[in-house]
Amino acid sequence: MQPWLIPTIYAATSITAGFLLPRLEAKFVAHSLNLSTSSAQAYLSAVASGMMALTGIVFSIAFVLVQFNAIVYSPRLVVWFARDRLLFHSLGMFVATFMYSLATLAWIDRSGIEGVPLISAATVAVMLVASVLMLSQLVQRLNNLQITRVLQILGDTGRDVIRSTYGSPQRSAAGQADEGHRQTPPDSFALVVRHRETPQAVTSIDVQRLVACARMIDGVILLECAVGDTLLLGTTILRVHGKAPADVEKQLRTSVHLGEQRTFEQDPKFALRLLVDIAIKALSPAINDPTTAVQAIDQIEDLLRRLAACDLEACRAFDENGILRVIYQMPTWEDYLALAFDEIRQFGSTSIQVIRRLRAALVQLAGCVGRERVSSVRAYLDHLDSSIERSGFDPQDRAAAHIEDRQGLGLSRRQEESNASPDRRTDQIGRTTS
Template sequence: MQLWLIPTFYAAASIVAGVLVPRLEARFLSSGLDLSTSSAQAYLSAVASGMMALTGIVFSIAFVLVQFNAVVYSPRLVVWFARDRLLFHSLGMFVATFMYSLATLAWVDRQGTQGVPLFSALIVAAMLMASVLMLAQLVQRLNNLQITRVLQSLGDTGREVVASTYQKDRWSTAGSAVSMRQHSEDLALTVRHVGNPQSVTSVEIARLIDDARRMDSLVVMECAVGDTLLEGTVILRARGVAGAGFENRLRASIHLGDQRTFEQDPKYAMRLLVDIAIKALSPAINDPTTAVQAIDQIEDLLRRLAKCDLEACRAFDRDGIPRVIYRMPTWEDYLALAFDEIRQFGSTSIQVMRRLRSALVELSACVDSERARTVHAYLGHLDSGIERSGFDPEDRAAARIEDRQGLGLSHRQDENDPARLGGPSERVAL
């Protein structure tokens, strides 16, 4: 549903109610509100004028705050904040209250009857109360723009996407690049993108399986969720009848949008967390503590991803025949996305180095042996970067002490276990 339809629906409903309700009330209800005409007009006029003024002030402040915080955190967060449904419901309620108040005001003392519509006046009061409650919720939502709550919200969204993306499906199992090449030898149909650049927002794997099974075909995805498709970019290849109907059905299973979304894309939540971290590490802001808080959420996402089958890239029909081969990020892809840029931009911060080292050391303890080797190799890369940095010997020793708070509580090791700290001679008191 397009978000602009939400306030449009509120406005249309208020117009319809403003036309029908007072007329029905005038015809079927003989009693009116026990209130003088001047008082009722003052009450309805105050509600209408005040609601429009409130709408302008609240949404001006809201958009300024959203823009300011998005610039501080990441420009990609503008859309995330601006698409909050509460914002559009609040706008709709404010506009509806204004318009219905005007409609009710037109029926006060209509044709000299000296009457005040009872039911319509009560509806205005109820809408006013609803507007106040929505205003309170909106203020609370703006309060959620604090950095800690933004990071927590991004982490929660990422955890939901990881759980939904890597849930156990009856049609998925592990695959390999070799099997993909074997299956792609006799692919005849090539589907390319036509039009302006767009991002892949989601892929309906189940629908692709049904279409491929109906045509006794195999579909190999050449793009992944989150990729930007340009004119002529290959979307997928398929074996089977190269008919326009089959191609159109395959295209309908690939959903495109102007920008990436969280749907089916665990990388996007991690991407935004990394954006916030490296923005905080820029010389203009110089806030390594925010980067450390972002690493907290990133490490949690990696721990959850470590429990998933990241090699699942083939989908089977109910007969066990492979029908779709699709692309998924590997463990190395997630590790590079999570830490490469933070390591590069945070190379001058002892606090960030210590937190990164803590994340890698603890991550290596909760993954299998193959993934642990990748983490240990990355840890060695981090240590070599520390050795090449401009730190003096004492700072290098401090940077190689893992600390979950960055600069808070050193996790000191036994004297006989110098591997993690670089030897007893490099241990420092902080």
């Protein structure tokens, strides 16, 4: 459901209830509220006027806070915060309370009708209480804009995406397929599907549906795009090797889901991208907050540790008979490593705190990744050390930057290596991880 439909449904429901409920109550319910007409009108008028004033104040503050924090953290977080469904449910409840109060107010003291409708007045009171609860939840949600909560939410989202992306049966089967079934991709293709619309981002890919299509035509589908790519006019989406009947192109197009912007679905890179954006924004001269960058590296390192335990090479999907059907694109370990650390290393090259935290992250990663990936981590650590040697630090700062510290500037956990040379420490890391 589109978010804008939520307050629309609330408003339509309140208008319908305000039109029907007082009439049904006047016809079938004999009891009325023991309250004077003037008091009831004052009560309903206060609720209606108060709800509109509250709506304007609350949402003005909410959007200002969202915009401010999104500018400070990352512009890509604007939509993430602004599309929070609680925001739309709160708006819908506030508008519904206002409109139903007006409808009940209009029914009081009509010609030929005496008393105050009991059920309608009680409904207004219940909606008012629900609005207060919505307001409290909305204020609590605004607390999530604190930097610690933002980083934690992004980290949790990234962990969920990694679990769903690399833990699904389809992808596990692709990674565990017998080597004898790993056919070579075909050189000739019967159908090439290209993008025909305005620029759009690939939000997700239905691999299982593509496998079914490839099995139906007894062919192989090669995806040329990956989740997170932006497709332009004429960009190749996929290639089909097989019979490729005329009606299969529509099914293939609907298997690649497009949107105006990237989403977290099937895209662990997007969570890393937002965490890196926050880190490098904090390292900008306008903000100059390296501690926030260190906190972002905490979440980034955790995501990389989880990715290190996944089969990142599972880029082929097979049908139930073990026949290759779909070849898709996924990031490699080196892609994740570069995305996570390159920009932070570049923008944080003048911060000893950031450099020490990066060294600690790389040293810890070198100790938990497999043998096939440890060489990439060691090469990146060597690159970081060479960057320190080329930096403008004086000898004392350069020596301090070579010490790995999980707090950046807090606790040097490798005290026994503090006085060792960078080359010697790198050799020791290589020996312990080999």
